[in-house]
Amino acid sequence: MAECCSKSSECGTGCGSQGIGVYADVKDYYGKQLKKTSDLKSNACVSPAKPTPAFIRKALKEVHSEVTSRYYGCGLVVPECLEGCRVLDLGSGSGQDCYVLSQLVGEEGHITGLDMTEEQLEVAEKYIDYHMKKFGYMHPNVDFVKGYIEALQDAGLKENMYDVIISNCVINLSPNKSAVLREAYRVLKDGGELYFSDVYSNKRLPEEVRTHKVLWGECLGGALWWKDLLLLAEEVGFGTPRLVTAHYITIGNKELESLIGDCKFVSATYRLFKIPKSCPRERRQVIYNGAITGFEKMLEFDVNCTFQEGQVAEVDGEIAAILKGSRFAEEFSFQPVVKTQPASTGCCPAVSQVLLCPAVGMWSKPAAISHSHSSSTELG
Numbered sequence: 001m002a003e004c005c006s007k008s009s010e011c012g013t014g015c016g017s018q019g020i021g022v023y024a025d026v027k028d029y030y031g032k033q034l035k036k037t038s039d040l041k042s043n044a045c046v047s048p049a050k051p052t053p054a055f056i057r058k059a060l061k062e063v064h065s066e067v068t069s070r071y072y073g074c075g076l077v078v079p080e081c082l083e084g085c086r087v088l089d090l091g092s093g094s095g096q097d098c099y100v101l102s103q104l105v106g107e108e109g110h111i112t113g114l115d116m117t118e119e120q121l122e123v124a125e126k127y128i129d130y131h132m133k134k135f136g137y138m139h140p141n142v143d144f145v146k147g148y149i150e151a152l153q154d155a156g157l158k159e160n161m162y163d164v165i166i167s168n169c170v171i172n173l174s175p176n177k178s179a180v181l182r183e184a185y186r187v188l189k190d191g192g193e194l195y196f197s198d199v200y201s202n203k204r205l206p207e208e209v210r211t212h213k214v215l216w217g218e219c220l221g222g223a224l225w226w227k228d229l230l231l232l233a234e235e236v237g238f239g240t241p242r243l244v245t246a247h248y249i250t251i252g253n254k255e256l257e258s259l260i261g262d263c264k265f266v267s268a269t270y271r272l273f274k275i276p277k278s279c280p281r282e283r284r285q286v287i288y289n290g291a292i293t294g295f296e297k298m299l300e301f302d303v304n305c306t307f308q309e310g311q312v313a314e315v316d317g318e319i320a321a322i323l324k325g326s327r328f329a330e331e332f333s334f335q336p337v338v339k340t341q342p343a344s345t346g347c348c349p350a351v352s353q354v355l356l357c358p359a360v361g362m363w364s365k366p367a368a369i370s371h372s373h374s375s376s377t378e379l380g
Ligand SMILES: C[S@@+](CC[C@H](N)C(=O)[O-])C[C@H]1O[C@@H](n2cnc3c(N)ncnc32)[C@H](O)[C@@H]1O
Pocket: 026, 027, 030, 045, 070, 071, 072, 073, 074, 090, 091, 092, 093, 094, 095, 096, 097, 114, 115, 116, 117, 120, 147, 148, 149, 150, 167, 168, 169, 170, 173, 174, 175, 219
């Protein structure tokens, strides 16, 4: 129990008294108690809401079965347009997502997985050579680092290093989520993106839920109220969180259900951009060039915003700045909004209208949030 306090100055997580014991408990849960996906005690870590694209299914098939057998993620953390990117995976576990992304970034790209649990890192590291051989790479483009997601500097990760950070069902486990977002922002390059799946609740969770070890370990007890994510993201300097997908979580365990009472949970994937300050936030017409592998016909950027190849779409100032200032810049052409032109597809509503996870009342009445996800629900 005392690990966090006795070592917080050492590990630099700044977790304070609230985090007492959390690190030790989570390491014990993922290092000793769970040996395989089916050992989980609830449905919180479930498959993604969206169907997995064929090229990602193919990449997944290449991953060693010992790695996939210890997968505890709650979403699909494969953003588009990764070729040549430097990627960081926060809480990489046994490495499944790293080995999928290793294939997508290619030999010129690189992915670093960071985790604090020795047993998870051991499995991940054991198969580096196996995968590099399988992918035909001369030099490994994957490495794993032991460390805390709240203290990336202590783990040797320098600022402005990464194009993309992914994380799959991990940030809820942190006792200091604000530090996690601050550190992610620091190590991202300008224009970089934090693309992550996590569990969110429909309200701030009561003490008895937050302090229950199994609920915390199962990624429920530490879930953020989704509105707090919006506050934290803004505080840290990220642009408006963009919801990619969300679906309601069933617990599937009577004992845990009785403990959580009327708290509700969803698994959601958000994208948060570190928008360069120099990028003007001006409404633009944009045209997607269809050159991103796997998304040649259309690019579903978030639940509100789908770009069709070759079609003019009008976007608000923030999306224009994101596209212009990020790795997507080369995939779009940009032009000022021309009032006299025929109506464009106008895929992206103004920032104030962007669907984040609104409508607490929607809990009992799941509604599709995007044409393609029938099982999705609006959150909170
Ligand atoms: C639910 S598992 C997800 C693992 C992996 N992303 C996956 O999809 O299989 C959570 C992982 O995050 C790691 N973790 C939790 N809190 C952490 C922290 N504060 N710093 C570093 N790693 C952490 C755990 O050790 C565990 O491997």
